Amino acid sequence: MLKLMLNEEDNQNIEENDDDEDDDSDAEEENLTVFGTAITTKEENPEAFANHNDDIKHLRKRLNIAVWGTVVPDPIVEFAQMKAAKSIKSVLLTNIESSEYKNPTAIQMQAIPAILQKRDVLGIAPTGSGKTAAFAIPMLLNLETPQQDHGIRSIVLAPTRELAVQIHGEFQRLSSGKKFHISLLSKASASTMASHAKTCTVNYDIVIATPLRLVHLISEQSIPLDKVEMICLDEADRLFEMGFVEQIDEVFAACTNPSLQRMMFSATMLQGVEEMAQSVLKDPVKVAIGVKNAGAITINQRLMFVGKEEGKLVAMKQLIQEGLKLPVLMFVQNKDRAKELYHELVYDGINVGAIHADRTKEQRDKVIKDFRTGAVWVLICTDLMSRGIDFKGVNMVINYDFPQSAVSYIHRIGRTGRNGRKGEAVTFFTESDMIYLRTIANVMKLSGCDVPDWMLAMKKASVRQRKQLLKAPPKRHRIETVSGYDLKKAHNHKLMKKHNAEKKKVAKHDEE
Numbered sequence: 113m114l115k116l117m118l119n120e121e122d123n124q125n126i127e128e129n130d131d132d133e134d135d136d137s138d139a140e141e142e143n144l145t146v147f148g149t150a151i152t153t154k155e156e157n158p159e160a161f162a163n164h165n166d167d168i169k170h171l172r173k174r175l176n177i178a179v180w181g182t183v184v185p186d187p188i189v190e191f192a193q194m195k196a197a198k199s200i201k202s203v204l205l206t207n208i209e210s211s212e213y214k215n216p217t218a219i220q221m222q223a224i225p226a227i228l229q230k231r232d233v234l235g236i237a238p239t240g241s242g243k244t245a246a247f248a249i250p251m252l253l254n255l256e257t258p259q260q261d262h263g264i265r266s267i268v269l270a271p272t273r274e275l276a277v278q279i280h281g282e283f284q285r286l287s288s289g290k291k292f293h294i295s296l297l298s299k300a301s302a303s304t305m306a307s308h309a310k311t312c313t314v315n316y317d318i319v320i321a322t323p324l325r326l327v328h329l330i331s332e333q334s335i336p337l338d339k340v341e342m343i344c345l346d347e348a349d350r351l352f353e354m355g356f357v358e359q360i361d362e363v364f365a366a367c368t369n370p371s372l373q374r375m376m377f378s379a380t381m382l383q384g385v386e387e388m389a390q391s392v393l394k395d396p397v398k399v400a401i402g403v404k405n406a407g408a409i410t411i412n413q414r415l416m417f418v419g420k421e422e423g424k425l426v427a428m429k430q431l432i433q434e435g436l437k438l439p440v441l442m443f444v445q446n447k448d449r450a451k452e453l454y455h456e457l458v459y460d461g462i463n464v465g466a467i468h469a470d471r472t473k474e475q476r477d478k479v480i481k482d483f484r485t486g487a488v489w490v491l492i493c494t495d496l497m498s499r500g501i502d503f504k505g506v507n508m509v510i511n512y513d514f515p516q517s518a519v520s521y522i523h524r525i526g527r528t529g530r531n532g533r534k535g536e537a538v539t540f541f542t543e544s545d546m547i548y549l550r551t552i553a554n555v556m557k558l559s560g561c562d563v564p565d566w567m568l569a570m571k572k573a574s575v576r577q578r579k580q581l582l583k584a585p586p587k588r589h590r591i592e593t594v595s596g597y598d599l600k601k602a603h604n605h606k607l608m609k610k611h612n613a614e615k616k617k618v619a620k621h622d623e624e
């Protein structure tokens with residue numbers, strides 16, 4: 113049974129969470145084929161071996177790749193170096209080329225060869241650095257060819273339906289031309305599976321799901337996972353949080369194949385969660401890119417003091433006047449505030465959309481589509497959209513409401529500045545948010561941004577305060593331009609109108 117090991121320090125103290133692990137790799141004599149040249153063994157040619165190891169070390173250092181584990185394979189520098197069966201490799205190379213991926217990103221360089229060696233992998237790399245392809249490409253290569261009689265062969269889990277949809281799209285795109293049986297688990301597809309299961313084995317090469325959907329499939333529809341060869345957790349640290357961890361536990365318990373390969377990826381991984389993740393992995397290769405638990409270096413991060421809540425709309429107007437860098441993603445702390453802000457901005461004539469838990473699946477899909485196509489310029493959302501979602505051209509993220517943790521901040525701002533592109537992140541803070549400012553200032557510093565010294569020297573929020581913030585966001589005043597007095601007047605006016613209408617109705621009735 114996985115135990116929840118998260119403590120308070122884990123949740124907030126990014127600055128105290130520096131790894132003291134040795135970043136020396138254990139790259140040894142196996143698979144020394146980097147740069148496409150076969151290298152002799154240590155015994156055959158000690159000098160060539162030493163030179164090769166130096167090259168690898170330099171490459172990793174230059175690209176900020178840190179590795180841990182026994183006999184970590186060498187990184188690849190070109191997709192063509194991937195070791196896999198010819199037929200599937202050529203399909204993948206064609207699809208990679210049509211995706212316009214010229215070279216593997218740092219996480220792909222190191223994670224792909226490790227997954228191809230069927231190793232368990234823990235991959236930590238900044239937002240927008242290509243982690244999806246880092247597991248999708250080698251998983252497809254490991255599957256080699258579609259199978260009709262092997263039950264469910266591999267699983268990818270993601271914390272939200274939106275992310276699962278996106279991952280499903282990536283798998284389909286990367287495997288195009290090869291008829292893999294890939295399912296995005298939904299209510300409908302689960303019941304199809306269940307009805308198939310009555311007469312035959314349910315066969316899927318890949319199932320992509322949120323944990324709860326998969327747990328239902330196992331427990332209610334009795335679909336076995338005993339044949340699963342690979343399982344990958346995307347946004348793994350989120351999946352180890354309360355609410356998900358019990359489901360993850362059930363899924364792992366159902367995956368009884370002794371040669372199960374496990375993979376976990378995220379942009380953030382705090383110490384306690386990492387320990388929990390490592391306890392599930394067997395002799396893993398751990399790969400970390402860049403500075404752990406920092407924002408992507410391509411994002412220009414800015415904090416903006418707005419005084420009180422009312423100052424936020426004024427600050428918004430100021431940003432609009434300065435010229436918003438569209439498209440913009442705006443984060444608020446809950447669905448009610450998303451609705452309120454939507455109504456404020458829609459009257460300002462901005463092409464605005466909102467996505468939150470109260471909207472139907474169809475509405476959510478539509479607004480995402482509209483944002484992707486440019487019909488919506490400003491998308492208001494909650495943390496539902498903070499992890500994993502890849503909107504290619506987002507130029508600006510605005511944290512209208514202060515994030516509840518450093519981890520949430522990193523993922524939210526990570527919706528911009530993806531894959532080497534530049535992006536901007538503005539975070540509004542009020543007087544009452546000041547107490548949590550230092551945590552965010554530390555993330556900014558770790559990401560290489562200029563931060564005033566006074567922010568870094570601020571008093572830290574107490575453990576109790578941080579615990580409270582994580583449990584529930586602070587109460588904030590309604591988002592409205594109309595003052596309380598005006599609202600009361602409007603309300604009275606509405607009541608009066610209703611009263612008059614009713615009076616008229618009664619009078620008409622009496623006349624009749």
Ligand SMILES: Nc1ncnc2c1ncn2[C@@H]1O[C@H](COP(=O)(O)OP(=O)(O)OP(=O)(O)O)[C@@H](O)[C@H]1O
Nearest residue numbers: 213215216217239240241242243244379500502531
């Ligand atoms: N090798 C590559 N070359 C160019 N672009 C790439 C490459 N690999 C992935 N990408 C693109 O980079 C973008 C970001 O990738 P992806 O969504 O996988 O990031 P991520 O690391 O999972 O981010 P997050 O932590 O936010 O989930 C995507 O648009 C993807 O198509």
